[in-house]
Amino acid sequence: MxxxxxxxxxxxxxxxxxxxxxxxxxxxxxxxxxxxxxxxxxxxxxxxxxxxxxxxxxxxxxxxxxxxxxxxxxxxWLRVFVGLEVVLGLIFLGILVAKLASEKSAYYLKRLYSGHVHDRIVGFGVGLSEWFSEYSAIVDSNKSSPRLFADKDENIYEELLSISISIRKYIGYEVYFGELFFDISKSSLHSPLDKVKNIIDYLNNNISVDLIKTNANKKRIYKSAKMYITACKTIDKYANIDSLHKKSREIIKSSEKLKNKIEVLDIK
Known part of the structure; x- marks a missing residue:
């Protein structure tokens, strides 16, 4: 409704x-x-x-x-159809009057909505960049000091899961209730999608038992990959921009690869 x-x-x-x-x-x-x-x-x-x-x-x-x-x-029985047409006419007139009354406010709401969507998308990009910087530093330090990861940064995968869930929910909500792909520029969506692709590729290239440590972290990475797959399938289905179709399909492919890698890891 x-x-x-x-x-x-x-x-x-x-x-x-x-x-x-x-x-x-x-x-x-x-x-x-x-x-x-x-x-x-x-x-x-x-x-x-x-x-x-x-x-x-x-x-x-x-x-x-x-x-x-x-x-x-x-x-x-023709009176039934006449009555139905009267009801439809009243609904139409109500919609017309409401639209005439709200046309000016709708303009300002549209501007506010577009700005809000842009800020949220940019915020996701910032969050992804910060997570990638932190995680890549952990991976580098783990090569020389394996104990450092367990002692300091086990929450890193929980942060990744939190970001992925937020992105999936936000894209799903805005596509369902709004016009996400018409209200922001193409570059606004490309930036966070590029960061997601970089993160998934980096995980595919560097993930190991030594970095995951626990089955709980294994589940978090697996669920994060599922969240990105769901979000990108939504983009692929509803976006009317070819470059977004291509990027979302690349992420889906990389995320499926990550899921398969995670599934076969044997954590004691």
Whole structure:
């Protein structure tokens, strides 16, 4: 329901009036082709006169706009369709009035939303960069002092999992309720995706039992890879930008490779 309301809010006036016209024409077609034994339209002042499609279209427009001049009236089951068209017309008029009233505020909300999305995406990029710097330093130090990792930085994988869950949830939420790929620039998404790709590739090249240490950390890395796969599948499905399709598929491939590597690691 929330998604439907959001789509209605985003619809242009041209689209709304197009839908209005199509609905009016659809009901006019129903009225003109409705079996006469179950119901029909009649002239209020000449019940013997023949009703053609243009009469039905006129009646449909008058009905959906709630004008109701009274020069035609329905009989039989046709009254059900007339009542339905009246309800749809009232809904349309309510949407139109609300959209007219909110058009100015929607402009400012759009600007605020776009800025918020951009800041969140940039924030993810910063978080990924900081994590990569910290982890690469740990990997380098572990080569000379293996005990250092266990004593100092075992939470590093929990941080990776936290970031991956946040990214997956945020992308899923914004794609479902918003227009993520229309509200920010391509470069804004490319930057964090590049960082995710670098992290996954680095893990693929350097992951080992000595660095993971525990089965709990093994599960965290595995779940992080799953989160990135889910997020990138969402991007691949809904993004209308070829470069994002390519980048997301590369990350999915690398993350699947990481999952397979993690699964075969034997931690005592």
């Amino acid at each position: 929330n998604k439907f309301l959001f789509r209605v809010e985003q619809a242009s006036f041209k689209m709304l009036f197009t839908v209005f016209a199509l609905v009016a024409i659809l009901f006019a077609y129903i009225y003109s082709n409705f079996p006469s034994e179950y119901g029909k339209l009649n002239f209020s002042y000449d019940s013997a006169a023949e009703i053609n499609f243009w009469d039905c279209l006129y009646f449909s427009v008058v009905t959906i706009s709630s004008l109701g001049f009274g020069d035609y009236y329905p009989l039989g």
